[in-house]
Amino acid sequence: MKSSMKTMRAIGNIDDDMFEEAASLSAAGVRRKERRITLAPWMKWAAPVAACLVIAVAAAVPQLMGPPPAADGDAGGYGAGAGTPNAGQDPNGLIAARLDTIRGLPAEDYTWDEGSIPAEAEFGRMPTNELRYLMREFGDRNNRGVLASFAIVKVESTKPIKLDSVFGDEGQLATCGVMYDVLGDSVGQELKIEQNLYGGCTGEDETNLLREGGVYVLSLLSQEGQDHWTVYGDLDGLFEVDGQGLIHSHSRYPGMSKYDGRPLSELWADIEYLYARPLYHSWLAEEIGYGMDIEFVNEDGQDVVHLYEPTHGWDVADSEAFAALVVNDVITIPAGAPAYNHFRPFAGMTKGEFLSAIEDIKAFLGQEGDDRNAP
Amino acid sequence: MDDQAIIELFWQRSEDALAEVSARFGRYCRTIAVNILHSVEDADECVSDTWLRAWNAMPPARPNKLAAFLGRITRNLALDRYEAMRAQKRGGGEMELALEELADLAAPEKAGEGEISHAINAFLRSEAPEHRNIFLKRYLCLYSIKEIAAEYGYSESKVKSLLLRVRNRLKIELESEGLL
Structure with missing residues (x-):
């Protein structure tokens, strides 16, 4: 490592001009990020959500739901009757009931064979085996000038395209209607989804490409100014809704395939649950999954929360304290604390509320410890 | 205020120079340091030290490109601090990953840093601008693969693949120069 250094x-x-060239790009990137933070849709309601979490988390009711679906898949009129974005909760299960009227195409039970991905592309692929990891990516990305969303879409038409990609030249552009999305602001709109073909994913005829008439729950990303979306992780964030309204993940990872054969509403409730808390909930879920430890100590006559982060991801023994939040009547962020967005929502929480939030997430995860490497 | 005007303030020993560089280059230098150190507090100290170094360097220095001048100071300070942190088993983050990626380009003890710099400089000049910039964003500015992918609108896989190819070409170049 010494010689790598x-x-x-x-x-x-390197020469100044090349340094400056790289530096100027970096500066541009920073500016874009800042603008995105200002305009990110979820930021508009992040503050009220954070405030409400004090109550909502303590109540431990993981059913934040968005607006009702615009229309069901049978009707094909995804744009009709769009509801009010983020209209509220679903105490009577009415929204879930409507979600479960959505129907896609008959689907086969098969599992993606990642071995079919070109070796060059596989080099950079980080499989996502849990919904919460996908959410963490989204949280990061929303801070980096990238649009990220989960949506239920119906595929209206598809056409083959040629791509310049490490995944190969063959691709498809699908025109889809948004039936439902986590932000609630795209319902009824049309979007284009670009995919690379992973041919022979299953060793048979199935591919990862969206099918005309199909209904999917997708993790979608787009760059600002880009006219199309891509499926994040593609083989991972690619849930298919079958002719009976049941989910097919085609994933070999238990964290994703656990939704197989389950109603769409169950998957969507989990998506909403994680996505609605981008500032800390999905982050905590990730960190707890990694083995984050929390300790209350008394320092200089005041209670302090120490959050311990595993340095290398999963080795708890190798963890280090990376944040100390002061608890008086409520948690405050001390001056000079790392200015990560993650910590801000803790401010104002009582110790009890904070612990409730932790327990709530643990209950939701149903397990502790990192299992990312599990097949 | 342009570069030369700021440099003139340094030469006049005006403390306004510090306010100007902080306002204009503070975020940029901080980003470089954070990417290396993975710690906001350590990065902020590096940036403060950068202004001090710049204050001590100008005069007599009169850099042509202030961004490169300051960025290089910050980067070197952050690398020094990173090595000290590694000795205390702190560290981690993008720097650790980037060093691992550069393992194939690890120079032997006998190779001089100046010779390596010269060879890398010439190599990067011969690269396509986009490839060069992506390489530099990763190994000069220590941006994560995700951030670079987001910046360029590429998949992370594509960025990794592109970096691998550039590194392989650089390796061949360094080997041909007898530096590996």
């Missing part, structure tokens, strides 16, 4: 230092001695 020498190379690393040597890179810093």
Whole structure:
């Protein structure tokens, strides 16, 4: 590693013009991120959500639901009758009932064979085996000038396209209608989804490409200014709704395939549950999954919360304290604390509420410890 | 205020120079340091030290490109601090990953940093601008693969693949120069 450091230092001695060129790009990137933070849709309601979490988390009712679906899949009129975005909760299960009227195409039970992905592309692939990890990616991405959303879409038409990608040249552009989305602001709209073909994913005829007439629950990303979306993780965030309204993940990961054969409303409730808490809930879920430890100590006459982060992801023994939040009547963020968005929602919580939030997430996860590497 | 005007303030020993560089380059230098150190507090100290180094360096220095001048100071300070943190078993983050990625380009002890720099400089000049910038964003600015992918609108896989190819080409170049 010592000699890698020498190379690393040597890179810093490049000519000024190249340094400045890279630096100016970085600066542009930072500006874009900032603008995105300002405009990110979820930020508009993040603050009220954070405030409400004090109550909602303590109550431990994981049923934040968005607006009712615009129309069911049988009717095909996804744009009709769009509801009010983020209209509220679903205490009587009416929204869930409507979600479960959505129907897609008959679907086969098969499992993606990742071995069919080109080796070059596989090199960079990080499989997502839990919904919460997908959410963590979204949380990060929303802070980086990338639009990210979960949506239930119906595929109106598809056409083959040629792509310049490490995944290969073959691709497809699908025109889809949004039946439902986590932010509630795209219902009824049309969007384009670009995919690379993973041919022979199953060793048979199935591919990862969206099918005309099909209904899918997708994790979608787009760059600002881009006219199309991509499926994040593709083989991972690609849930199919069958002709009976049941889910097919085609995933070999238990964390995703646990939704197989379950009603759409169950998957969507979990998506809403995680996605509606981008500021800390999905982050905590991830960190707890990694083995984050929490400790209350008394320092200089005041209670302090220490959050311990495993340095290398999963080794709890190798963890280090990376944040200390002061607890008086409520948690406050001390001056000079890391200015990560993750910590801000803790401010104002009592110790009891904070612990309730932790227990709530643990109950939701149903397990502790990192299992990302599990097949 | 342009670069030369700010440099002039340094030469006049005006403390306004510090306010100007902080306002104009503070976020940029902080980003470089955070990416290396994975710690906001350590990064902020690096940035403060950068202004001090710049204050001590100008005069006599009169850099042509202030961004490169300051960024290089910040980067070197952050690398120094990173090595100290590693000795205390702190660290982690993108720097750790980037060093692992550069393992194939690890220079032997006998190779001089100046020679390596010269070879890397010439190599990067021969690369396509986009490839060069992506390489530099990763190994100069220590941006994560995700951030670079988001910046360029590429998949993370594509960025990793592109970096691998550039590293492989650089490896061949360094080997041909007898530096590996």
